[in-house]
Amino acid sequence: MKVGIVGSGAVGSLFAAHLGQLDDVETWIYDVSQAHVDAINANGLRLTGVGEIHTHPVATTDPTALPQLDFGIVATKGMHTRGAMEATGAAFAGGAVCSVQNGIGNEEIIAEFVPAVIRGTTFPAGKLIEPGVVQWDTAGSTWIGPFEPKPATMEQVEALAEALTRSGMETLGLEDARGAQWTKLIFNAASNALCSLTQLPHGRAAQNEQVRWVMDGVIAEGKAVATALGIEMEKDPAIFLEESIVPALDHKPSMLQDVLAGRLTEVDQLNGGIVRFGEETGIDTPLNRAAWSLVKGLEASWKL
C-alpha cells in the first residue's frame, strides 16, 4: 500500500511517522516547507512526547515526484486545502483521499480533484518544534467514512483504518462518520475560537466560569444545528469538553498557536461552518457568529 500525507504539520507528521513503521506501507510526504522536507529526508521524522517514534518516510516539496498512490491523508490547514489538492490531485487519480483536517468544508474541496473521498476526524494533536521533529501532545482515535457524493468504498475505508490502527493510530471505519466529525467540529469551535479570543490555554479557558458560559453556548448552538441535519453525535461535545480540561490544561489549541504567531486561522471551517449549516437549517447561532466575526477581526488587526 502506498500512502501520501499531504501537509506534514503536527497532525500530518503524526500520521506519517506512525505509518512509516509498517513494512507493507510505503509512506510519502508532500509539504511546502523545504526545511522540514530536507530534515525528514536527512534525519527521518521524529515524534517525542506521548510516545517516541523515529521513522523514515520519503518527503518532497515537488508534487510531480509523487508516484501513483493508493491513499491520501490531507492534513493541511483548511485555507490551504485547495492549493494542496491542485498540486497533488493527479497522484490520487486511482486512489482514495481522506481528510483529517479540522472543521467542515474540506472534503467538498478535495472532491473537486480526486474520484474517491473519505471523511475523517482525528483527535491526536501536537506541535512542530523544529524541522523533522514533532512534539506529540495528545493521543486519541480517528474516525473515517465515505464522503458523499464522491464516496470511497467501504473496502477502501476499512483498508486504511486497518493500516492506521496497526501502526498505532487507532482508527474506526464507519458507514456514516458525520457524528464524529460534528463532535470534533463543535468541540473545536468552542475551544479554539474562545481560547484565541481570551488567549488562555484550553483547560484554563474551560475552567474559567466566564469563558465556560460562552463555550457552553457555542456547543448548544452547534448541537442544535447537528440535530437539525439529522446527525447523531459520536459523543456529547459538552462531556468531551469537561473530560479534556485536566489532560489539556495548558494545551494551546492550534488556533491560539496561529493567533500568537499572527497566522491566518481555521475559523471559517469551525464556527463559520456551524453558522453556514445553521443558515441552511434555519437554526440561530449568535455566539458562533460572534466568535467567527471576532476571530476574523483579529486576523484583520495584523494587516493594519
Add this chain to the structure above:
Amino acid sequence: MVPRSCARHPRTSVSGARVSFDRACVIGAGSIGSLCAGHLGQVAEVSVLVRRPEHAAELNANGLRVSGKSDFTSRVTAATDPDELPVPELIIIATKAMQVEEAAAAISGRYPDAIVMTIQNGLGTEDVVAAHGSWPIVSSVTFMSGTKESDSHVHYELDTATWMGPFHASGTSFETVKEIGALFESVGLKVEVLPDLRPAQWSKLIFNASVNPVSALTDLPHVQLFARRDRDSDLGHLMFDLIEEGKRVAAAAGVELFEDPWEMNSRAVQQGSTHDDEYAHVPSMLADVRAGRRTEIDFILGSLVREAHRLGVAAPLSEGLYRLVKARDRSYDE
C-alpha cells in the same frame, strides 16, 4: 481663547448663562481629566487630585500642556491629598469608573457648597458619588478624546462635544448645568446641555458597549471594518446585532435614545470628525487590555447586561462578549 487676566471675574457665555466658577478641582488626570484641567486652567484656578506623588510633582513643575486641537500650557496646582488644594466650587471626577468610589471617598464630608460633575463611561457613577455627600451632581458623557503623551502633556484628538445634564436625584437645577456648560464653552470645549441626560447617556453607553469590547477582543482600533456588512463574517454584523440588543434593553428601561448608536458607529469610522483617513481611534478598553490595566467592562457592557437581566431582556451577545472581555482582562489574574 479667554485671556487669563479675566479669570477672576464673572463671565457671560454666548448662551447667556452666568459663568461663576473661579476654582475647579479635577480628580484623576488621565486623558479626559487632563483635557478638562488643561482647558479650564485657561480661565479658572484649577487644582488636580492625582494618586501618584510623581504625577503631582510633574504637574506642579511643568503645568499641563495641551497639544493637537488646542495648543497651550495651563498652570495647575496638583496634590495627592485634598488638604493641600484650595477649596473648589466645581469638582470634576474624571477617574475611570472603577476609581469613582475612591475619588468620592477622598472628598467625603468636604466642600458642602461645591457642585460635583461625573464624566465616566457607563451607568451608575452618580449613585456612587451621591453616597458620599449631598452635593448637587451633574451627569455628563464626553465624546472628546485625547492621548496622554506624559503626565503633564495631553494630545487633544477629537474635539467632539461633552453632553451634560442634571442628576435629578441630587436636586441639581438645569441652571447649574447651563453654568457649567457655559464655563466649558468659554474655553473652547463643545457642549450640549440637556434637561435629561439619560437618552444621551444610554446612546453613548450602547455605542461604547459595542465598540469597546469588540475592539478589546480583536485588537482592532475603531476602523471602518466595524461598520462593514458585506460578508457573513464581517464585524459590522456583530456590531449591528450588539447594538440592537442594547436598544431593546433601553426600550425596556423606558429610555428613548438621543442618537442611534449604529449611526454613531458608522459616522465615527468615516473619520468625519478628523478628516484624516489614516486616523483610527484606539478605544480605551483596547488601550487597557494592551497595557494589562483593568478595563471598565463592568461599568460599560456589564451595566447593560445587568439592566438586561433586571428587565428580563435576552442579550446573549452582550453577555457573551462581557464574559470574554472579563476573561481577556489580565488584571483579574492576580
